[in-house]
Amino acid sequence: EIMMTQSPATLSVSPGERATLSCRASQSLSNNLAWYQLKRGQAPRLLIYGASTRATGIPARFSGSGSGTEFTLTISSLQSEDLAVYSCQQYETWPPTFGQGTKVEIK
Amino acid sequence: QVQLQESGPGLVKPSQTLSLTCTVSGASISSGSYFWSWLRQPAGKALEYIGRVYTSGSTNSNPSLRSRVTVSIDTSKNHFSLKLTSVTAADTAVYYCARKVDGQGWFDSWGQGILVTVSS
Numbered sequence: 001e002i003m004m005t006q007s008p009a010t011l012s013v014s015p016g017e018r019a020t021l022s023c024r025a026s027q028s029l030s031n032n033l034a035w036y037q038l039k040r041g042q043a044p045r046l047l048i049y050g051a052s053t054r055a056t057g058i059p060a061r062f063s064g065s066g067s068g069t070e071f072t073l074t075i076s077s078l079q080s081e082d083l084a085v086y087s088c089q090q091y092e093t094w095p096p097t098f099g100q101g102t103k104v105e106i107k
Numbered sequence: 108q109v110q111l112q113e114s115g116p117g118l119v120k121p122s123q124t125l126s127l128t129c130t131v132s133g134a135s136i137s138s139g140s141y142f143w144s145w146l147r148q149p150a151g152k153a154l155e156y157i158g159r160v161y162t163s164g165s166t167n168s169n170p171s172l173r174s175r176v177t178v179s180i181d182t183s184k185n186h187f188s189l190k191l192t193s194v195t196a197a198d199t200a201v202y203y204c205a206r207k208v209d210g211q212g213w214f215d216s217w218g219q220g221i222l223v224t225v226s227s
Contacts, residue, residue, distance in 0.1 A: 004153070032212055034212070034213035034214075036214075041219060041220075042219055043111070043203075043216075043217040043218055043219045043220070044203065044205075044214075044217040044220075045217075046213055046214065046215050046216075046217075049211070049212075049213040055215070087153070087154060089154070089213065089214075091211075091212025091213060092212075095156045095169045095170070096156050096212065097153070097156070098153045098154040098155070098156075099153060100151075100152065100153045101153065
């Protein structure tokens with residue numbers, strides 16, 4: 001089973017600033033990685049798949065990059081509604097596995 | 108747009124069976140090529156994949172839980188279900204249902220989740 005490690009655990013960012021979240025895999029994923037936004041009481045939201053492709057309706061301020069074992073989710077200009085936990089998921093091998101998440105706080 | 112909604116008891120006693128249902132609206136659960144899936148997230152931990160049922164009714168589940176998991180589909184009610192037997196406190200989590208397109212690896216639609224606590 002592939003282990004996913006996210007850092008940092010918590011990220012405090014001022015509105016309008018850039019947020020950079022990292023996700024590392026225990027083995028190569030090629031580009032088989034997705035990112036999700038989780039808010040309490042709401043359905044998780046798919047942001048990115050294929051490491052860098054934005055899902056339908058996702059604002060352009062969200063971007064994904066990386067391949068192999070190192071991946072990054074960038075929020076170019078943080079908005080107040082982006083307060084959430086962000087989780088990465090690998091689908092290179094079955095079963096799919098997730099990172100523990102990065103909590104984004106508004107500074 | 109497809110919507111998913113979990114339902115079931117929020118409290119289950121140890122050693123009993125956890126039973127949840129996911130009702131799908133906005134689409135027929137029997138059409139298309141989808142895997143209807145269950146995942147969970149214990150407090151402070153990562154999301155964990157539990158199992159899935161295909162549109163055809165075939166199922167698969169995470170080896171770590173396989174002996175305790177049953178996932179089934181009821182096309183007449185447009186819902187699918189999860190049963191997890193012999194629960195312990197370690198099964199306390201927010202349980203989510205989600206949809207995955209056949210041939211893709213990500214989950215494109217999710218329910219809002221339901222907290223299930225295992226306690227006497």
